[in-house]
Amino acid sequence: MREGQASVIRREDYTAPAFWIDTVDLTFDLDPAKTRVLNKMTLRRNPDVAAQPLRLDGEELNLARVLVNGQGTSFKMDGNQLVLENLPAEGPIELEIFTTCNPAKNTKLMGLYVSNESFFTQCEAEGFRRITYFLDRPDVMASYSVTLRADKAKYPVLLSNGNLVEQGALEDGPNGPRHFAKWVDPHKKPCYLFALVAGQLVAREQRITSRAGREHLLQVYVRPGDLDKTEHAMNSLMASVAWDEARFGLSLDLERFMIVATSDFNMGAMENKGLNIFNTKYVLANQATATDADYANIESVVGHEYFHNWTGNRVTCRDWFQLSLKEGLTVFRDQEFSQDLAGDLSARAVKRIEDVRVLRTAQFPEDAGPMAHPVRPDSYIEINNFYTVTIYEKGAEVVRMTQTLVGRDGFAKGMARYFERHDGQAVTCDDFASAIADANPDSDLARLLPQFKRWYSQAGTPRVQASGSYDAGSRSYTLTLSQSCAPTPGQASKEPFVIPVNLGLITVDGRSLPLQLEGEAEAGPSSRTIVLTEASLTLRFVNIETEPVPSLLRGFSAPVVLACDYTDAQLLTLLAHDTDPFNRWEAGQRLGLKRALHFINSPAQPGEAKVLDAAYIEAMRQVLRHPTLDAAFKELVLTLPAETYIAEQLDVVDPQRVHAVREAMREQLALELLHDWQWAYETHHDSGGYRPDPVSTGRRSLTGMALTMLCLAARDTGDVVWPGKTYQRFKDAGNMTDRFNALNALVNSGHELAAPALERFHAQFKGEALVLDKWFALQAGTCDRGGQVLPAVRQLMAHPDFNLRNPNRARSLIFSYCSANPGAFHRPDAAGYVFWSERVMELDAINPQVAARLARALDRWKKLAEPYRSAAREAIARVAAKPDLSNDVREVVSHALAD
Structure with a gap:
């Protein structure tokens, strides 16, 4: 739908469908320019809904034939819906619909489309209507059988949901031999879980035996040449199957489970029943091309899509x-x-x-x-x-x-x-x-x-206000917790939430105190969960020998903002001694945030005065040098709060000031901990042979941070040794994590060695699409010194390797600039906003889903200080004024402009 056709769908208007679909028999004759789809369905009326016409959803389909119980029938079109009236009142209805579509021209990547000369589908949420006319809604669950026919040489692999029941040769077509494969899914499913894949693919296979004693075939399909990058995905899949059986008693319910990777995909992956289609980003990995973060993401996403087999597919x-x-x-x-x-x-x-x-x-x-x-x-x-x-x-x-x-x-x-x-x-x-x-x-x-x-x-993030007081005479500590939630669009007032608050009390010297509430016969453990249900709750802990420091919301036990007037001394106690690792990290974040906000709200300019005081610097040194803390944990504590997080704490945001203050904090940490960063590098830089385990990953993470800090410090000291070492490490690295960490250190410090390193990196990995995504993203997301990032981004859009139609490549360059680099995006001359509006409108004509996600980069424009605020509003209005804007983007910009 385009402008003027959008309608609001409301939850309160839900009604069950007037018809149920029991079986679906699909036959595809696959051709990039004209795929033929024969859809034979068995339907029946829903006896709980008043009789009405059958309305089937469709989009960008060419309708050739409609038969009811084997006979021609009258029908009409109502917008994108095929409407059938006068269907039989009793018994099953045999409905046959024959359509064609053009997968090669489907740039939206929804429905059936072609990528790298192979066929793929994406049907969630409403893509199945782009394949055939159907009741495209998740509560209509049917049994599917699917027959795929195609040129054997071009499409040797033919996959769909469920179990392969038959395959073989067909009569030769005009271009040579053809073949077919028939798949039957033994489980009923909604149409959004339908999938097919056809193309030149190879598979890593693994047979497993479940705890229940059943054998299953696991397969990971990729393009030829990528098979060496599938071991980690397969290992993650096997671990997922084993974990779900062990943790929840949920077993794999199909003879086989398939993962297929494609480079053109709007999302990360899709949980189609038994045939998960993945973005290559979340499948392909070896140590030469993938970072530790890639390995972790693959494990997480493979697990996520497999776990959907029960939480999403079965239910x-x-x-x-x-x-x-x-x-x-x-x-x-x-x-x-x-x-x-x-x-x-x-x-x-x-x-x-x-x-x-x-x-x-x-x-x-x-x-x-x-x-x-x-x-x-x-x-x-x-x-x-x-x-x-x-x-x-x-x-x-x-x-x-x-x-x-x-x-x-x-x-x-x-x-x-x-x-x-x-x-x-x-x-x-x-x-x-x-x-x-x-x-x-x-x-x-x-x-x-x-x-x-x-x-x-209820929308919105609840705010929990905490205040405590100690009474030495009665040896008691009183803690008051209160909750509130700000208005959100359509919800001016909120009722109290149920908020579990996990808490403990710690002495100044680091001991955890047993917790005993007034009225309790004896003390309990040193950590417990209090459930806040009222607007305010007061707790009185007794037999507290000394004034404690409250450790609140341990493990982040609820998605709330915790407001507590901690002193620096209390935060330093938590940072040094809290037994809860999350709150230990949180204490460091609060210390950094306090200093950032204080400086941002002061008249001082970075460079005229230091943002960080000696106590904070020393606390960070103690963390960095701590003999037992995990390296990955140290890296998290030493990472300053993000610019976007700092900005959210302000009523009015000057993005350039936020950026300047945070950069000044980074540079101060780099300089004042110079010898400590050198120690950290020398201690952790050799993580042995590559393994993506937590310990090795943590060592590489802290080493990468040390290199970045050492290269930052070199800008002020004039040192040439550490940038030189970094460039050498970049060249000699035995894995992508170390190589990319070194490249990042050179690029983000603005060192002159960054240019040859970037050139060398591109030359080495020009055939690896996912690695080039990192190359584009690094340049778009780098620290903006002198406003050079936007011209570089515009120049990179003309690079031979840039392709706006590929979502991964578009995200790597455009999103990295507009959504992940506020210091470069929010320019006083508004050029960043102009670029954003151009790209949103350009992408909307190709792929509205991707465009709508980019459109959200200016969601928080109303918080901006002038001149950013007016310029951002003008850019949003420019997009909103485009007459043929998609519903996807129009909904986003309309909400943004609403009062």
């Missing part, structure tokens, strides 16, 4: 408002999977901190912006715009809170109850929460369930 969404039912739950599951694989407490904490950083830097701003919506939205115009960090990451935090409230074992019982009740059904977020509560009738969740569900219905 799916009644409607798209329930999207977090599958996505929030499955993100939680993939987070738990990665933490369990990480093993020790320190590595688990690193993973938890990384997840919370995403929440704070991406989801909290979304909660405070024009596209704020509840975990279960109430309305939308374009469902693709609601694949958001709120649905995924905040949704995962809501699931995590249910586990906190019922315990790990109780959560496993609740999951078992969920599948007992709803296997094979399309259900709601309420159904999930009720299953967990009903399996744990004596839990806080069961007692508070109606109130807990406000997490699904």
Whole structure:
């Protein structure tokens, strides 16, 4: 749909479909320019819904034939819908629809499309209607059989969902031999889980035996030449299968499970039943081409899509408002999977901190912006715009809170109850929460369930205010917690949430105190969870021998903003002694944030005065030199709060000042800890043979940070030794992590060796698409000295290796500049905003989903100081004025401009 045709879809308007589809038999004659699709369906009327015409969704299809029970029938078109009236009132209805489509021209990458001369599909959320006319909604679950026919030489591999039941030769076509493959999925599914793949592919295969004693074939399909990059993906898949059986008793339910990688994909991956289609970014890895972060992401995403087999496929969404039912739950599951694989407490904490950083830097701003919506939205115009960090990451935090409230074992019982009740059904977020509560009738969740569900219905990030006081005479400590939540679009006021607050009390010398509330007979453990349900709650802890430091929201036990007037001395105590690794890291972040905000709000200019004081510098030195702390944890503590996170703490944001202050903090850390960074490099730079395990990864991470700091310091000291060492390490590196860390250090310090290093890197990896994405992204995301980044980005758009139609390449360059480099994007001359508006409109004509995600780079424009604010609004209005804008982008910019 284009302008004037958009309509608002509301959750309250949900009604069951007037027809059910029981079976679907699809036959594809695959041709890039004209694919023929024969769709034979068995339907029946829904007896619970008043009789009405059958309305089937379709988009960009050529309709050739419609038969009802073998006979021609009358029909009409209503916009994009095929409408059939006067269908039989009783019994099954045999409906046959024959259409054609043009996959080669499908730049939206939704439905059936061609990438690198192979066929792929993407049907979530509403792409199946671009393949055939259908009831394109998730609550219509059918049994599918699929026959694929194609040129054997061009498309030797033919894949679809389920089990392969037949394959063989066909009569030769005009271009030579043809063949077919027939696939049958034994499980009913909604159409968004349909998939087909056809092309020149090779596979890594692994046979496994499940705990139940059943044999399964696992396959990872890639283009020829990439097979050596599939070992880690296969290992991740095997680990996922084993973990889901061990943790939740959920077994693989198909004879085979397939992963296929394509370089043209709008998302990260897709959980189609038994045939997961992945962005190559989350499949391909070897030590020469992939970083430690790539390895971790592959493990996480492979796990995520496999876990969807039960949480999303076996039990799916009644409607798209329930999207977090599958996505929030499955993100939680993939987070738990990665933490369990990480093993020790320190590595688990690193993973938890990384997840919370995403929440704070991406989801909290979304909660405070024009596209704020509840975990279960109430309305939308374009469902693709609601694949958001709120649905995924905040949704995962809501699931995590249910586990906190019922315990790990109780959560496993609740999951078992969920599948007992709803296997094979399309259900709601309420159904999930009720299953967990009903399996744990004596839990806080069961007692508070109606109130807990406000997490699904209320938007915004709750704010928890904490204040404490110690009374030496009575040896008691009083802690008051209060909650509030700011208005969001469409929700002016909020009712209190259920907020689990995990807390402890620590003495100045680092001892954890046993916790005993007034009225309790004896002291309990030193950490406990308090459930805040009212606007305010006062707790009185007794037998507290000395004034404690409160350690609050341990493990980030709820997705809230914690406001507590910690003194520097208290934060330094937590940083040095807290037994909770998350709060230890958080103390360091708060210390850095306090100093950044103080300087930003002062009249001083970076360079005229130092941003960081001696106490902070010394605290960071103690962390860096600590004899037992994990290297990965040190790197996280020493990483300053992000510019976007700092900006969210301000009422009015001058992006250039935020950038300048944070850069001054980085440079000061580089210079004043110069000898400590040298020590860190020399101590950690040799991590032995490449292994993507937590310890080795942490060593490489801290080494990379040390090199960056040493190259930054060299800008001021004039040192040539460390930049030279860095360039040599770049050339000699035995793995991509070390190589790219060295390249990043040179580029982000603006050293003259950056240019030859970039040239050498491109020459070495010009045939590796995913590595070139890193090359583009690094240059677009680098520190902007003298306004050089935007001209470089414009120049890179003309590079022979840049392709706007490839989502990965577009994201690597354009998104890295507009969404991830605020210091370069928010230019006083507004040139960054002009570039953004040009790219949004250009991408919208090619791929509206990608364009809409880019459009959100200016969600928070109203917080900007002048002249940025007016210039940003003008750029958004320029996009909004485009007459043929897609619904995807129009919804985003309309929300942005709304009062």
